[in-house]
Amino acid sequence: MTPSWTFAVGRDDLGRTTVADGPAPELADGEALLRVDRVGITANNVTYAVLGETMRYWEFFPAGPRGLGAEWGLPPLWGFAEVVASTVRGVEPGQRVYGYLPPAGHLVVRPERVDAGGFRDGSVHRAELPSPYNAYRLTTGDAAYQAAREDLLILFRPLFFTSFMLADQVADNDFYGARTLVLSSASSKTAYAAAFELHGRGPRLVGLTSPGNVAFTESLGCYDTVLPYDRIVDLDLDPTVYLDLSGAPGVRAALRECLGDRLIRDIAVGLTTGIPNADAAGEVFFAPNQMRKRRRDWGRDGLDQRFADAWQRFAAVAAGWVDVHAGAGPEDLRQAWLEVLAGRTPPRVGHVVQL
Structure with missing residues (x-):
């Protein structure tokens, strides 16, 4: 079986880290397996960890099923993943998605509301968590996606x-x-x-x-x-x-x-x-909260198009405002986490890690 790994931080000490190795998860009916591919580390991710208890961010990717104790947490990241296996019609191996990901090699999702734009993770443990974080967008159905600007999307989109x-x-x-x-x-x-x-x-x-x-x-x-x-x-x-x-x-x-x-x-x-x-x-x-209001005002497609238009305007300018520092693998992920956590990252720098 393909090996996997998980990066975790101490819930009471975000500077304490560990990497746990293990096999890639097996699928049940109604599930798909994502291989986490490329993610970013910004102050936003540190915010998720700081507010992990009060805003329930630790609950998106529970550490327990990954063989880690309750003292460990998985800070959510944003980035791209590839579907490598699926039991769900319309979610096919080879598809590339953008969304909320664990600092790990793989993620099992339970796709629901599958359409040309992507799907939502309907896993039981995520049902009561804020729904925008459960959406996974196919690159082929995303008006904001441009292949040449993937790193900008990773760093800036959320x-x-x-x-x-x-x-x-x-x-x-x-x-x-x-x-x-x-x-x-x-x-x-x-x-x-x-x-x-x-x-x-x-x-x-x-x-x-x-x-x-x-x-x-x-x-x-x-x-x-x-x-x-x-x-x-x-x-x-x-x-x-x-x-x-x-x-x-x-x-x-x-x-x-x-x-x-x-x-x-x-x-x-x-x-x-x-x-x-x-x-x-x-x-x-x-x-x-404002997103839900605008979905009522504009509809989902209207909100998506307004966001995409605004993003394209911003990305064209922001490309000159950031220097991407690219790393690879769990160790570079850990180093990027510690640097951002300590506030040592200059404002021009954005950390992206290929996993």
Whole structure:
């Protein structure tokens, strides 16, 4: 039987890692086997692990069936996989899919709602988890797919979906009446993709970042103003919405002190510092909620086409903003994980690993 492996991290210490070897899983009726092919490691994946308990991210790929104890977790990744075996009509060996994948050699899925665009994993343990993470898109039926830009899709697509939905929600609410939108962690991919979508549509965009990332963030051209965190006092006293992607308590406190009641909305979007920010913010943005609204408004095909159009515009520009660092195998996956976890990855760098 074909050998397989699984990379796992300590649920109480994300810097503790292990690789467990084992045989490739066998299939039951109604299942298909995916060989995980090419994945990315970004701060987004660290977020899944940090929020693994509270947001149930550990439950997508349980460690137990892979021979690992309860102290281990599998941080979900995004990327491409190949169907290598299937008992399901319409899901055929050789098909290539994009979706939510474990840091492992293989994944067993139970395809449902199979159509020309792909399928959903109907495995029992995923039934109560957020449905957008259970979709697997065939490259042949994906309006956003371009073979030459696979690495961009790996690195940016889940982030860009969040950015696209965030920008859409802000615009859908008439920018909450703000004249200024402030985004923290402005050099992060999720932040500047949202800024790309929002730029020129009304409010002034201000990006907050660390002093060492100011020049890079300014070079993107997505923000009207870029400030280091220690210059928050230079903000104009406009009605302001804060889109918090950093999770840093000190930044929020400084912003509230500077703006006072001019801070009319405080929205937690994610975190890149490893400090959960949901409790301190006024509200939390969750992309699937806005996605469900737009599916009602536009229909599934309408949402997919709008996303694909936005992605193609963004990808054409973002190709010049990222340097792909490509690795191969479990050890390079581990090294990329540890580097991103420690915050050592420069904003221009994106880690992609061929498995």
